[in-house]
Amino acid sequence: MSEATESPSSVMAILAAVExxxxxxxxxxxxxxxxxxxxxxxxxxxxxxxxxxxxxxPPGSAAMLRPAMEAVVREVDGLAATLSAT
Structure with missing residues (x-):
């Protein structure tokens, strides 16, 4: 694994992409x-x-992404419900 993958800036870049x-x-x-x-x-x-x-x-770094990723899952569920209702 490269250093760039493990850097805090990589975590922040992934977080920005999730958001x-x-x-x-x-x-x-x-x-x-x-x-x-x-x-x-x-x-x-x-x-x-x-x-x-x-x-x-690394596991410790990825943990900070969890709330944002869970929000995406909830939004996907909401979008699916909206699509089903139309």
Missing amino acids: ALHATLRVARALVAGGRRVDLGGLDAQTAALCTAAMLL
């Missing part, structure tokens, strides 16, 4: 709730890349 994904999902959910169609293509690959990056971090 950006969360924001994208919030926008998608709002659009769907407003009756708009959304293209969710690519989100699965983006999510997989974030999970892989988090798994490469």
Whole structure:
């Protein structure tokens, strides 16, 4: 594993990417709730890349990502519910 993967800046970069994904999902959910169609293509690959990056971090470093990643999971669940309701 490289030093860059273990650095605090890597953790912060991953956290920023997780938060950006969360924001994208919030926008998608709002659009769907407003009756708009959304293209969710690519989100699965983006999510997989974030999970892989988090798994490469040392356990102590990755732990700080947990709340943000749990928020993404809740947003995905909310988006799924909104999609099912429309």
